[in-house]
Amino acid sequence: MTDFALFPGCLIPTRVPSYEVSLRKTAERLGVNFVEMENLTCCAPVGVLSLDYLTSLSLGARNLAIVEEMGLDTMCTPCNGCFEGLDRTATILNKDPETLEKVNEILAEVGKEYNGTITVRHLAEIYYDDVGIDKIKEMMVKPLDALTVGIRPGCHLFRPIEVIGIDYSERYFFLDDLIAATGAESVYYKHRLRCCGGLLRNVSGDIVEGILRKRLIELKEGNVDCVVTVCPLCFLQFDLGQKLVERKFKEKYDLPTLTYSELLGLGMGLSAEELGLQTHRIKVDKLLAKIG
Amino acid sequence: MSEGEYKVPIKEPIKTKDLDPDFKYEIADTYLGRHITACFKCGACTGGCPVGILTEIYKPRQIIGEALLGMREKVLTGGELWLCATCYTCEDRCPQKVNITDVIIALRNMAFREGHTPEALIEQARNMVETGWIQKTTASMDKRREELGLSRLPKMAVEDMQKIVKATGFIKYLYKKEDKK
Numbered sequence: 167m168t169d170f171a172l173f174p175g176c177l178i179p180t181r182v183p184s185y186e187v188s189l190r191k192t193a194e195r196l197g198v199n200f201v202e203m204e205n206l207t208c209c210a211p212v213g214v215l216s217l218d219y220l221t222s223l224s225l226g227a228r229n230l231a232i233v234e235e236m237g238l239d240t241m242c243t244p245c246n247g248c249f250e251g252l253d254r255t256a257t258i259l260n261k262d263p264e265t266l267e268k269v270n271e272i273l274a275e276v277g278k279e280y281n282g283t284i285t286v287r288h289l290a291e292i293y294y295d296d297v298g299i300d301k302i303k304e305m306m307v308k309p310l311d312a313l314t315v316g317i318r319p320g321c322h323l324f325r326p327i328e329v330i331g332i333d334y335s336e337r338y339f340f341l342d343d344l345i346a347a348t349g350a351e352s353v354y355y356k357h358r359l360r361c362c363g364g365l366l367r368n369v370s371g372d373i374v375e376g377i378l379r380k381r382l383i384e385l386k387e388g389n390v391d392c393v394v395t396v397c398p399l400c401f402l403q404f405d406l407g408q409k410l411v412e413r414k415f416k417e418k419y420d421l422p423t424l425t426y427s428e429l430l431g432l433g434m435g436l437s438a439e440e441l442g443l444q445t446h447r448i449k450v451d452k453l454l455a456k457i458g
Numbered sequence: 459m460s461e462g463e464y465k466v467p468i469k470e471p472i473k474t475k476d477l478d479p480d481f482k483y484e485i486a487d488t489y490l491g492r493h494i495t496a497c498f499k500c501g502a503c504t505g506g507c508p509v510g511i512l513t514e515i516y517k518p519r520q521i522i523g524e525a526l527l528g529m530r531e532k533v534l535t536g537g538e539l540w541l542c543a544t545c546y547t548c549e550d551r552c553p554q555k556v557n558i559t560d561v562i563i564a565l566r567n568m569a570f571r572e573g574h575t576p577e578a579l580i581e582q583a584r585n586m587v588e589t590g591w592i593q594k595t596t597a598s599m600d601k602r603r604e605e606l607g608l609s610r611l612p613k614m615a616v617e618d619m620q621k622i623v624k625a626t627g628f629i630k631y632l633y634k635k636e637d638k639k
């Protein structure tokens with residue numbers, strides 16, 4: 167397996183540290199080697215793209231140029247927002263020399279140049295394609311067979327299709343196989359690939375909570391024990407956001423949320439404490455009791 | 459959702475004198491907006507929109523339709539543009555392969571340059587330019603990281619960030635409002 171330049175983004179290190187803890191601890195055991203990146207800027211995700219296209223591309227390209235300087239060809243990010251922003255930037259710049267030239271004129275201001283050689287991949291893809299289902303199964307010391315899971319892949323793991331390079335997004339999904347590899351069951355509940363509304367958090371709380379509430383009701387109807395996601399924004403929505411919805415609508419969902427790395431860690435026999443699960447707003451005790 | 463929470467706005471008749479027939483070409487000229495003129499207004503985008511199902515004030519077909527008609531002012535200043543959750547579901551479902559979300563982003567770029575952006579997004583972008591982080595950071599975050607055995611938050615390349623946003627011209631739109639004050 168090749169080495170990956172790790173781009174953790176901002177949301178995970180600042181707001182979801184248990185995701186970072188668990189991805190580092192599981193990677194070590196799975197033989198995934200992350201090389202730390204330094205001197206980064208924001209990935210300039212869709213919130214920045216929404217204001218200025220060229221700025222988003224240029225900031226993204228500067229981060230990609232750092233991976234080239236490190237002598238690597240693949241960047242891995244565990245964040246859907248970074249993935250969308252940086253994968254889009256790479257997809258455009260790696261095949262459009264005209265735009266690349268324009269961006270490099272900007273990068274010259276900071277003494278950098280991007281040569282269009284980097285592939286950006288999401289951590290989930292690395293678990294699936296590079297580590298592989300067999301290896302994950304082999305590493306499970308604590309089967310999670312008792313658990314039913316509702317997946318929240320996070321829109322930007324599989325959309326836009328143009329950037330991801332697929333025909334259609336709303337079909338069978340590799341995250342299900344990753345869940346199955348841990349022994350847990352991924353439940354086909356209603357609207358499981360629909361948006362959680364997270365990116366509207368800054369613009370309209372009413373709409374975000376309205377969308378999130380629909381997703382929570384569907385999960386409840388699907389009779390899942392927990393939500394599992396690979397997106398830090400989904401995580402915040404279903405963890406902290408769930409509390410806000412409960413308060414606003416005077417309802418109780420009590421659905422623990424894990425990142426996939428945390429689920430993996432539990433299956434590998436790491437304790438909740440070692441994985442940092444005490445930082446979750448929705449307590450995971452019931453879940454741990456069920457696993458035994 | 460209780461009835462009347464989101465009201466359907468009453469529509470005024472559209473006057474041709476208020477329309478900008480070149481608006482759609484202006485959009486189609488941008489990379490993100492390049493497919494807009496393929497739209498045949500079927501409504502598949504609105505049908506799958508997680509925001510549209512919740513509120514009458516946001517319907518992607520309507521935005522695309524208004525833009526094609528040339529309702530420049532309404533589209534860029536009306537505020538609806540910013541209610542897209544950028545989930546890209548509509549792009550998948552469009553029979554005409556219009557990249558609707560990207561078109562909306564292209565329109566947001568125009569609205570931004572003309573000074574019609576929700577303040578929260580401007581503030582977020584300023585935070586990014588000033589600190590390197592789009593997320594606000596606090597000292598307690600480092601403390602929590604330490605407890606979990608993680609390193610301190612990394613230093614960001616703020617100087618480079620500022621040079622880049624200056625070179626792209628971004629910075630001048632970001633602080634425009636304040637300069638006027």
Ligand code: SF4
Pocket residue numbers: 496497498499500501502503504518519522551552553554555556558
């Ligand atoms: S789905 Fe496509 S063709 Fe249909 S209204 Fe939306 S943008 Fe137009």
Ligand code: SF4
Pocket residue numbers: 361503506507508509510518541542543544545546547548549558559
């Ligand atoms: S990308 Fe925007 S317009 Fe399209 S379905 Fe999602 S929220 Fe609706």
